[in-house]
Amino acid sequence: MQCDASKLISYCWNLREISDRCGEEESEGRSFPITSLPIFPRLTKLTIKGVPKLSLETVDGILQGCCHSLYELYLWGMESWECMPESIQHLTALTSLCLIDFGMEELPEWFGNLSSLKSLQLYNFKRLRRLPSMDAMRRLTTLKRLVIKRCPELVIKSEADYEWPKVSHIPHIEIDDRPPIHRRRPESWIQPFPINY
Structure with a gap:
């Protein structure tokens, strides 16, 4: 078939x-x-x-x-x-993962096993407070793009925030309506998923 x-x-x-x-x-x-x-x-x-x-x-x-x-x-x-x-x-x-509407407070540690991941998008996690550990996030060596929208309990606003060191190695970061953070030009642009609510 x-x-x-x-x-x-x-x-x-x-x-x-x-x-x-x-x-x-x-x-x-x-x-x-x-x-x-x-x-x-x-x-x-x-x-x-x-x-x-x-x-x-x-x-x-x-x-x-x-x-x-x-x-x-x-x-x-x-x-x-x-x-x-x-x-x-x-x-x-x-290589591309988009997750919407989950109720957990913390992303699982096994996220670090997604060694091919280039794009991660998290939308509408109303209770999410923490990303996986620094070690797990740093194992995501191919991750080029991180998008976090409508996750009110997760605070990543500046380099002074607790979660910032976990994501500081990612070249392109978008958080809510703030301007995107570009560290360096990604090797290849990852097309985002279309989100239609």
Whole structure:
């Protein structure tokens, strides 16, 4: 079966199963209950948003099925999710990650394992107070762009702030409506995800 390299799971308010049809006739495809998900070994881009009935465990299962191929992930969580899908840490090819609406106070330490990450965008984390440790953030050696918007508890306004040393090595930083900080010209520009609220 041939399948597109990208998938969009969006605004499916009552989603209870996922199909592997990928453009085939409906009668030929198989549907999977959320507890028995298909594997997408060639999937390179994935967007999940507007799917309130998907549990954190289900999203985790979807990500496990594409852990070596996925390089772009746009994940709209829920404020009630106080942690992230653990499978994100195993996305070895991931270069661009956009996370919206999570309820945790601190990003997990395993963020430092995302060694290919070039662009990280965090939106609407209302309780987020801390980034991972300095050691974890410094392991993100390929990170060129950091965007943090509508995260009111996370204070990174100046070099005097506690979190500043964790991000000071990143060439391009955008925080809320302040002018972007450019340290040096990035080797290649990373196209941001379009955010439509």
